[in-house]
Amino acid sequence: MAARKHSRQRDSIKEFLMARQDHPTADVIYRNVRQRSPSISLGTVYRNLTLLAKDGEISRLNLGDGVDRFDGDTSPHYHLLCEKCGGVVDLEMEDISSVLEKAAAHFDGHVAGHVTYFYGTCGRCTKPAGADLSAGTALPEDTALPEGSGA
Amino acid sequence: MAARKHSRQRDSIKEFLMARQDHPTADVIYRNVRQRSPSISLGTVYRNLTLLAKDGEISRLNLGDGVDRFDGDTSPHYHLLCEKCGGVVDLEMEDISSVLEKAAAHFDGHVAGHVTYFYGTCGRCTKPAGADLSAGTALPEDTALPEGSGA
DNA sequence: ATAAAAACAGGAATCACTACTATTGTTGTG
DNA sequence: CACAACAATAGTAGTGATTCCTGTTTTTAT
Numbered sequence: 001m002a003a004r005k006h007s008r009q010r011d012s013i014k015e016f017l018m019a020r021q022d023h024p025t026a027d028v029i030y031r032n033v034r035q036r037s038p039s040i041s042l043g044t045v046y047r048n049l050t051l052l053a054k055d056g057e058i059s060r061l062n063l064g065d066g067v068d069r070f071d072g073d074t075s076p077h078y079h080l081l082c083e084k085c086g087g088v089v090d091l092e093m094e095d096i097s098s099v100l101e102k103a104a105a106h107f108d109g110h111v112a113g114h115v116t117y118f119y120g121t122c123g124r125c126t127k128p129a130g131a132d133l134s135a136g137t138a139l140p141e142d143t144a145l146p147e148g149s150g151a
Numbered sequence: 152m153a154a155r156k157h158s159r160q161r162d163s164i165k166e167f168l169m170a171r172q173d174h175p176t177a178d179v180i181y182r183n184v185r186q187r188s189p190s191i192s193l194g195t196v197y198r199n200l201t202l203l204a205k206d207g208e209i210s211r212l213n214l215g216d217g218v219d220r221f222d223g224d225t226s227p228h229y230h231l232l233c234e235k236c237g238g239v240v241d242l243e244m245e246d247i248s249s250v251l252e253k254a255a256a257h258f259d260g261h262v263a264g265h266v267t268y269f270y271g272t273c274g275r276c277t278k279p280a281g282a283d284l285s286a287g288t289a290l291p292e293d294t295a296l297p298e299g300s301g302a
Numbered sequence: 303a304t305a306a307a308a309a310c311a312g313g314a315a316t317c318a319c320t321a322c323t324a325t326t327g328t329t330g331t332g
Numbered sequence: 333c334a335c336a337a338c339a340a341t342a343g344t345a346g347t348g349a350t351t352c353c354t355g356t357t358t359t360t361a362t
Contacts, residue, residue: 005328005339026319041342046319048340064213064266066350067318078254080262092257099247103229103269106243111231112271115215118254120263156308156359177350192311197350199309217319218349 004055010048012036014072017058023069023079023088063088063117082122089122155206161199163187165223168209174220174230174239214239214268233273240273 012033017024024032030045049070053060061069063081069088078091096116104111163184168175175183181196200221204211212220214232220239229242247267255262 002339003329007327007340009341039342041344043320043343044341050320062213062215064215080254080258080260082260083263089260091254093253094256096247096250096253099250099267100269102244102247103231103242105245107231108274109231109233109240109277110272111269112234114267114269116250116265116267118251118262118265121261123259126260153308154360158309158358160310178348190311192313194312194351195310201351 004051007048009033009037009040009044010052012040013045013048014052014057017070017072020072021090023061023071025067025069027067029070061088061117062115063119078116078118080118080120080122082125083119084121084125087122091118155202158199160184160188160191160195161203163191164196164199165203165208168221168223171223172241174212174222176218176220178218180221212239212268213266214270229267229269231269231271231273233276234270235272235276238273242269 013029016029016033016036026042026045026049029049030040030042033045034040049058049060052058053070056074059071059074061071061079063069063079065081065086073090078093078096079088080091081088097114099114099116100111103114164180167180167184167187177193177196177200180200181191181193184196185191200209200211203209204221207225210222210225212222212230214220214230216232216237224241229244229247230239231242232239248265250265250267251262254265
C-alpha cells in the first residue's frame with residue numbers, strides 16, 4: 001500500500017549516490033544535489049534516503065561516528081573507517097558470515113544478523129606524505145560545494 | 152598531564168556501572184546515580200563516563216541505535232542487541248579476531264581493529280510469552296527510577 | 303592553611319535527524 | 333483532457349543525545 005510515486009528529487013539523489021564510490025552523508029548529498037535541484041530541502045533528502053534504504057535500493061551505514069552514511073552498492077561487503085581522513089572505503093574480503101554461527105553456538109536467544117566494520121588507515125593516508133598524491137583517484141572525501149563556481 | 156583528582160561522583164558512577172550486568176545508557180546511569188548523589192548533573196555523568204572510557208576503565212558501546220551504552224566489563228567480548236526489548240546482552244563466543252587478517256589481506260591501507268555486534272532476540276524475549284518469567288534474572292532492561300519510593 | 307587546578311552543577315548550545323503543515327506534482331480513471 | 337486522490341515537497345519547528353561554557357566547589361600537594 002501507499003504506492004510510490006515518481007519524483008525528480010528522488011531520482012537526483014539516487015543518481016548522485018550511484019555515481020559515487022565513497023559513502024556520503026545526508027548533508028553532503030544535500031549540498032551536492034542542490035546544485036541540480038536548488039530548491040530541494042534537507043528533509044526531502046532524508047525522507048528519500050530512508051525510503052530508498054527501506055526498499056533496499058541503497059544501504060545506510062552507521063560507523064559509530066555520529067553520522068549516517070549512504071551506499072549505492074547494496075551487495076554485501078564491508079567497510080573501513082579511516083581514522084586519519086574520516087573517509088570510508090570498501091573492503092574486499094572473504095566471507096565472514098560464519099561469525100553468526102559462532103555467536104549462536106552458546107546463546108539461548110536467536111541471532112538474526114551482525115554488523116561489522118573496521119577502522120584503521122585508508123590506502124591514501126597510509127602512503128608517506130607528499131608521495132604520488134598528484135595523480136590518482138583524488139575525490140575529496142566529503143566533497144562540499146566548490147564555493148566559488150556554483151551558486 | 153592534568154593529574155586526575157578523586158571525586159565521589161565518579162566513584163558513584165563507576166560503582167553503579169560495575170554492579171550492573173546490562174549496559175545502561177548515560178541517562179539511565181544519571182537517573183540511578185542521582186538517588187545516591189541527588190545533585191549530580193547529567194554533564195558530570197557524561198564527562199566521567201567519557202573520562203573512564205578514555206582511561207580504559209569502562210567501555211563505551213555504540214550499537215547503531217542512536218544511544219551510547221556503557222559497560223563495566225572491559226574484557227573483550229561481543230554483544231547482541233535485542234530487537235524486541237531493545238536490551239543488550241553479552242555473548243559468549245569463540246574468538247573471531249581472524250576477521251582482521253581477512254580484512255587486511257587485500258587492502259592497501261592499515262587495518263587497526265574492528266567493531267562487531269549482533270542483533271536478534273535475547274533469551275528472555277525468545278521464550279514463549281507468559282512462560283516462566285516469574286523467576287529469573289528479571290532486571291528491567293532500562294531501569295528507570297521506581298517513581299513511587301525514592302524522591 | 304592555602305593556593306593551583308580538577309571537578310562540579312546548571313544551563314545553553316550543537317548537531318544529526320524527524321515531524322508537521324500548507325502547497326505542489328503524479329497518476330489512474332472516466 | 334479533466335480531475336480527484338494522495339504521494340511528495342519545501343520550509344520550518346521540534347527532539348534527543350551529547351557537548352560546551354561559566355562561575356563555584358573540591359581535592360590535593362605543599
